[in-house]
Every structure is written in structure tokens, then in C-alpha cells.
Amino acid sequence: YIDAGQSKDITFRIWNNASRIDIFRPHIDYTDITGWSVELLNTPDLAISPGSSSTYTVRVSAPITAQADDMGPIVSPKAMSLRSSEIITGDGWQGLRVNSLHDLSLQLVDSPTTLTPGVPMMLSIEITNNGNGPATAIIDLPWSPSTWVWWALIDGVNVTDGVPLSVSYDLENVKTIDVWLIMPSLEAPGEFHEITISVQPEDGNDTNTSDNSVMFEAITET
Numbered sequence: 001y002i003d004a005g006q007s008k009d010i011t012f013r014i015w016n017n018a019s020r021i022d023i024f025r026p027h028i029d030y031t032d033i034t035g036w037s038v039e040l041l042n043t044p045d046l047a048i049s050p051g052s053s054s055t056y057t058v059r060v061s062a063p064i065t066a067q068a069d070d071m072g073p074i075v076s077p078k079a080m081s082l083r084s085s086e087i088i089t090g091d092g093w094q095g096l097r098v099n100s101l102h103d104l105s106l107q108l109v110d111s112p113t114t115l116t117p118g119v120p121m122m123l124s125i126e127i128t129n130n131g132n133g134p135a136t137a138i139i140d141l142p143w144s145p146s147t148w149v150w151w152a153l154i155d156g157v158n159v160t161d162g163v164p165l166s167v168s169y170d171l172e173n174v175k176t177i178d179v180w181l182i183m184p185s186l187e188a189p190g191e192f193h194e195i196t197i198s199v200q201p202e203d204g205n206d207t208n209t210s211d212n213s214v215m216f217e218a219i220t221e222t
Contacts, residue, residue: 001099002072004132005064008096009041012077013055014088016048023047026056027078027087035063036073045082062098067167068133072096102201103130103208104137104165109176111216115193118185122178125214127199129165129173136162136202139179142213143196150181162202189222 002008016022024046030038039059046054060072077090109124127137139152139160151160154177166172179197198213206212 002060002062002096003099004062004066004101007059007061010058010060010075010093010095011055012058012090012093013053014046014048014079015053016050019050021047021049022084023082024054024079024088025082027080028058029076029078029089031073033073035065037061038073038075046079060096062096066098066132068098068100068131070098072098098132100133100204101131102133102135102204102206104128104135104199104201104206105130105208105211106197106199106214108197108214108216111195112218114221115181115183115187115218116221117183117187117189120180120182122180123197123216124176124178125197125199126174126176127163127165129167131201131207132167134167134170135165137165137199138162138202139177140198140200141181141195142198145183147184148181150179153178153180163199183220187220189220191220193218193220 014024026040026043028040041057041059043056048054058075071094074092074094076092079088105128107126109126111123112121115121129135141150151158154175163175163177194215194217196213196215200206
């Protein structure tokens with residue numbers, strides 16, 4: 001697996017199965033995929049004794065815009081014998097696949113300034129998937145008292161257990177969620193609350209946690 005925008009070095013081995021020493025000059029062929037680059041790293045001609053082997057390295061780089069599970073190019077290793085000018089070609093290799101990089105962000109759209117005990121109060125948040133693959137966003141109110149109850153809806157559909165988000169080009173990567181919150185009816189009046197809402201991807205870690213939570217302040221009504 002390779003991250004978008006990153007590079008991997010791939011090593012190929014040449015065996016000399018002949019009965020005398022030979023000198024080989026490495027080459028490569030590869031399929032041209034937009035944004036990907038394939039580079040044969042600088043290597044001298046390889047003098048290989050009978051029954052021995054040597055290696056050369058190819059660097060494959062993925063574009064920064066690569067999407068999760070994109071396949072890398074097919075690389076065909078080659079070498080030319082400087083004794084016979086024969087071209088030896090190995091099997092084509094396509095062993096790179098792009099990692100899923102999770103990057104969710106959270107914004108507060110609307111929130112109450114007062115909370116009425118025993119009455120459902122609504123606040124609105126917006127979650128954006130900036131990653132390179134689909135994601136399920138898990139909402140949490142991490143420091144709220146265990147006696148508080150909350151749930152999340154999108155157009156009346158319960159998404160408390162996870163908000164499905166597409167990649168940006170599928171146009172379902174931004175969603176506005178209504179979060180409903182109820183505190184116990186005997187909550188003390190006039191109490192000041194700092195309420196944090198957070199979001200995390202269901203699978204894996206977020207690559208940028210600085211925009212994964214928001215906080216608002218509210219006072220308990222009498």
C-alpha cells in the first residue's frame with residue numbers, strides 16, 4: 001500500500017543462469033496512468049557471474065489526488081545483455097494500491113444558548129469528508145454527563161451510530177446533521193455548560209485532528 005503523494009521503491013532481481021559472466025543494462029516498461037510516475041533509479045551496468053544475481057530499483061510515485069484503492073501502474077522489468085544484445089523481460093508487476101487516508105472536519109452550524117431540562121434541544125453540525133475514500137463518521141459528546149441523552153438525525157433518518165460520507169466527486173461528502181440533546185428534568189438551574197461535539201472515522205485514524213471537534217456554551221434554564 002502507498003499513500004497519495006508518496007513514493008515506494010521496488011527492487012527487481014536479475015539472475016544469470018548462463019555458464020559465463022555477463023553484463024546487463026536495466027530497463028523498464030510501465031503503463032502510463034495519469035499522475036503516477038515511474039523512475040528507474042540510477043544504476044551502473046550489472047556484471048553478474050554464472051549462477052549469481054544482482055538487483056536494481058524502480059521508484060513509483062502516486063499522485064496527491066490518488067483515491068483509496070486505486071491501483072498503481074504495471075511495471076515490466078527488463079535487462080539487456082551487453083554480450084548478446086538480447087533483451088530479457090520479467091513478468092509485469094502491479095503490486096501497489098493506494099491507502100485510505102481519513103480526514104474529517106466538523107463545523108458548528110447552530111446551537112442553543114440555553115438548555116431546558118427534560119426538553120429535547122436541537123443543534124446543527126456539518127461534517128465534511130476531505131479524505132481520499134468513503135468514510136463513516138462517528139459523532140460523540142465526549143465530556144457530557146452520562147445522564148444526558150442525545151441522538152443524531154439527517155432528514156429524519158437516525159445516524160447516531162454513524163454518518164456515511166462519500167468522496168468529494170460523488171457529491172455526498174458534506175452532510176448537515178441535527179443533534180438532539182436532553183438533560184434530566186431535575187438538572188440544576190443556572191448551571192453553565194461547555195459542550196464539546198467530536199467526530200472520528202469509524203475505521204482508522206484521522207490525519208488531521210485539529211478540526212475534529214467543536215465546543216459551544218449554554219446555560220440551564222429554570
